[in-house]
Amino acid sequence: MEAKPNIQDVAKLADVSIATVSRVINNQGGVRRVTEERILKAIEELGYIRSAAARTMKRKETNTIGVIVPDIKNPFFPLVMAGIEQKAREKEFFTILSSTNESPKVEEEIVKNFIERGVDGVIITTANENGDHLKLLHEQGIPVVAVDRSIKKFEVDTVLVDNKKGSYQAVQHLILQGHEKIAIICGPQSTTPGLERFLGYKKALEDYNIELDERYVIHGDFGEQSGIESTKKLFELDDQPTAIFSSNNLMTIGCMKALDELNWKLGSEVSFIGFDEVDIATFLNPKLSVVARPMNAIGEIAFQLLHERISFKGALPKREYLLSPELKIRESCRLASQPM
Amino acid sequence: MEAKPNIQDVAKLADVSIATVSRVINNQGGVRRVTEERILKAIEELGYIRSAAARTMKRKETNTIGVIVPDIKNPFFPLVMAGIEQKAREKEFFTILSSTNESPKVEEEIVKNFIERGVDGVIITTANENGDHLKLLHEQGIPVVAVDRSIKKFEVDTVLVDNKKGSYQAVQHLILQGHEKIAIICGPQSTTPGLERFLGYKKALEDYNIELDERYVIHGDFGEQSGIESTKKLFELDDQPTAIFSSNNLMTIGCMKALDELNWKLGSEVSFIGFDEVDIATFLNPKLSVVARPMNAIGEIAFQLLHERISFKGALPKREYLLSPELKIRESCRLASQPM
DNA sequence: GTGAAAGCGCTAACAG
DNA sequence: CTGTTAGCGCTTTCAC
Numbered sequence: 001m002e003a004k005p006n007i008q009d010v011a012k013l014a015d016v017s018i019a020t021v022s023r024v025i026n027n028q029g030g031v032r033r034v035t036e037e038r039i040l041k042a043i044e045e046l047g048y049i050r051s052a053a054a055r056t057m058k059r060k061e062t063n064t065i066g067v068i069v070p071d072i073k074n075p076f077f078p079l080v081m082a083g084i085e086q087k088a089r090e091k092e093f094f095t096i097l098s099s100t101n102e103s104p105k106v107e108e109e110i111v112k113n114f115i116e117r118g119v120d121g122v123i124i125t126t127a128n129e130n131g132d133h134l135k136l137l138h139e140q141g142i143p144v145v146a147v148d149r150s151i152k153k154f155e156v157d158t159v160l161v162d163n164k165k166g167s168y169q170a171v172q173h174l175i176l177q178g179h180e181k182i183a184i185i186c187g188p189q190s191t192t193p194g195l196e197r198f199l200g201y202k203k204a205l206e207d208y209n210i211e212l213d214e215r216y217v218i219h220g221d222f223g224e225q226s227g228i229e230s231t232k233k234l235f236e237l238d239d240q241p242t243a244i245f246s247s248n249n250l251m252t253i254g255c256m257k258a259l260d261e262l263n264w265k266l267g268s269e270v271s272f273i274g275f276d277e278v279d280i281a282t283f284l285n286p287k288l289s290v291v292a293r294p295m296n297a298i299g300e301i302a303f304q305l306l307h308e309r310i311s312f313k314g315a316l317p318k319r320e321y322l323l324s325p326e327l328k329i330r331e332s333c334r335l336a337s338q339p340m
Numbered sequence: 341m342e343a344k345p346n347i348q349d350v351a352k353l354a355d356v357s358i359a360t361v362s363r364v365i366n367n368q369g370g371v372r373r374v375t376e377e378r379i380l381k382a383i384e385e386l387g388y389i390r391s392a393a394a395r396t397m398k399r400k401e402t403n404t405i406g407v408i409v410p411d412i413k414n415p416f417f418p419l420v421m422a423g424i425e426q427k428a429r430e431k432e433f434f435t436i437l438s439s440t441n442e443s444p445k446v447e448e449e450i451v452k453n454f455i456e457r458g459v460d461g462v463i464i465t466t467a468n469e470n471g472d473h474l475k476l477l478h479e480q481g482i483p484v485v486a487v488d489r490s491i492k493k494f495e496v497d498t499v500l501v502d503n504k505k506g507s508y509q510a511v512q513h514l515i516l517q518g519h520e521k522i523a524i525i526c527g528p529q530s531t532t533p534g535l536e537r538f539l540g541y542k543k544a545l546e547d548y549n550i551e552l553d554e555r556y557v558i559h560g561d562f563g564e565q566s567g568i569e570s571t572k573k574l575f576e577l578d579d580q581p582t583a584i585f586s587s588n589n590l591m592t593i594g595c596m597k598a599l600d601e602l603n604w605k606l607g608s609e610v611s612f613i614g615f616d617e618v619d620i621a622t623f624l625n626p627k628l629s630v631v632a633r634p635m636n637a638i639g640e641i642a643f644q645l646l647h648e649r650i651s652f653k654g655a656l657p658k659r660e661y662l663l664s665p666e667l668k669i670r671e672s673c674r675l676a677s678q679p680m
Numbered sequence: 681g682t683g684a685a686a687g688c689g690c691t692a693a694c695a696g
Numbered sequence: 697c698t699g700t701t702a703g704c705g706c707t708t709t710c711a712c
């Protein structure tokens with residue numbers, strides 16, 4: 001376990017100067033074939049690997065982007081992440097990922113750490129859309145792309161899914177099936193997705209002249225547990241809804257667990273649509289209808305935008321991608337009039 | 341968007357030397373109260389953040405660990421990752437994550453990159469248990485902890501789940517229900533989990549004097565698609581098995597999809613147990629029995645082991661944790677004799 | 681308590 | 697083609 005070899009050691013062994021070694025390890029050309037081979041051999045022999053730290057100090061760039069997500073356990077994010085990584089690897093960029101557990105405080109630490117490490121850019125689904133804690137990034141001129149949740153305080157490129165449209169379509173579908181008592185399990189109204197999905201719900205009801213009934217609007221927190229609790233509240237209502245719209249994947253799962261526990265019959269007694277695809281959707285009976293998002297594409301586009309900013313340096317206008325979600329009709333929405 | 345401030349700028353503004361600034365940002369004490377406050381104010385004003393690169397060059401440590409997983413889309417890994425991150429944060433360590441897509445080549449790149457960046461240690465579920473490509477880590481004396489899959493070439497701390505025991509128990513349960521025609525959908529036999537889960541299956545059959553029937557041993561690759569295909573092969577057999585054991589979560593999902601498509605009735609026509617918990621388990625009818633692993637604990641222990649190595653530096657013996665999986669009996673295994 | 685100065689390992693100008 | 701050299705921003709002796 002000898003000391004790590006450095007460029008000096010390589011130069012000495014290959015009997016050249018460190019400048020020549022540097023040329024070789026950076027593929028800059030202009031080195032005689034034999035010399036290069038001698039150096040390569042020395043590198044191999046020593047097991048030399050260049051220090052990113054030293055390199056970064058000179059170059060002021062790391063070829064690394066940071067990705068910040070609120071909850072790595074939510075399957076949505078690994079899928080987005082996969083899209084990001086794939087594109088990043090193509091451009092020879094490296095990705096580092098951290099999860100905030102929805103804590104703005106942790107998020108701030110992570111941001112600071114990313115800056116310390118000199119990331120060239122960051123892709124973030126923030127735990128605090130206000131964005132105060134991102135001031136640092138902005139000050140340092142580090143490009144940021146917001147995914148899934150926008151950032152109020154600063155102008156940053158954004159890739160969102162049309163949440164409002166998605167939930168509108170879902171609720172519209174329910175209405176066209178004859179439902180009027182349609183409940184929504186909301187996400188936090190302080191987040192873009194939480195708010196917009198509620199707005200889509202509201203708009204659909206308005207367009208079809210159905211009065212919004214506050215009892216049918218339950219506030220969850222995007223977690224599985226709150227899906228369970230929300231569903232129970234709905235069940236306990238004197239005037240139960242005939243359909244439920246859940247604002248995200250985890251709450252959908254919670255909702256299904258509650259339905260099962262309460263013996264509230266999916267499809268026949270209560271129709272359902274959820275935002276976001278879930279693994280369980282096609283295994284339930286009836287199969288779940290959902291609003292699906294193109295996770296992989298979201299990640300790819302996010303990296304694309306970020307990469308353009310990193311490369312161009314110059315002023316680019318703020319770009320905003322709005323991807324369309326897809327309503328997947330399966331079996332969990334029955335005609336309201338249908339006999340039970 | 342001015343240039344990033346450095347320690348010089350801070351020193352100048354606070355009218356002290358850079359040495360004093362350094363003392364303050366590292367909380368080394370020995371600085372007069374007023375001086376310190378002046379410096380802190382300057383830091384605040386400038387929005388100064390110290391460069392990790394420069395720091396690393398001196399200190400030779402990064403307080404960062406690298407985590408390498410084969411497939412971030414497999415829900416097992418985010419869960420393990422969550423355990424790692426949690427413990428790491430407690431010790432003020434930072435975590436960087438990369439996914440190899442099961443490619444040893446990509447894995448090697450990642451390893452090299454991690455070394456370049458000077459990670460203090462790495463936690464890895466390798467795509468190639470042989471471990472040749474980890475030679476570099478070994479040479480540089482960087483501590484490694486293997487998770488879920490061991491590494492042949494070098495002695496490294498390892499945290500595994502007792503795969504053999506888990507699958508033994510699963511198959512035993514099937515046998516005790518009266519099944520004799522028990523099929524297994526294997527994972528790659530080149531991986532520890534793939535092999536051991538097969539060995540547990542084999543052992544159980546032996547112990548109960550059931551001859552192993554090659555037709556019932558199907559080779560999958562741990563992916564969902566191969567779960568589908570394997571199940572179809574089983575279905576097409578003249579002498580269909582009465583029970584199936586699936587070696588991992590994704591293949592379980594594939595298997596369920598195939599069962600549904602083939603209209604092969606789970607529970608009544610064919611019993612089932614899968615290795616690893618899956619979201620869909622409790623939503624299927626009948627509910628799926630599974631062998632569950634403690635993902636969060638795996639991550640926590642892995643970090644623990646790694647951290648000890650990083651701190652102690654001295655020689656520690658190779659440690660090997662073997663966690664017990666838990667057989668969760670639900671409803672997908674019926675008595676073989678039971679009328680259909 | 682504080683400052684001056686010596687590098688850490690590398691890249692990039694400049695010289696030859 | 698190849699070598700010399702000046703930093704990059706920081707930590708850490710060693711003085712004072």
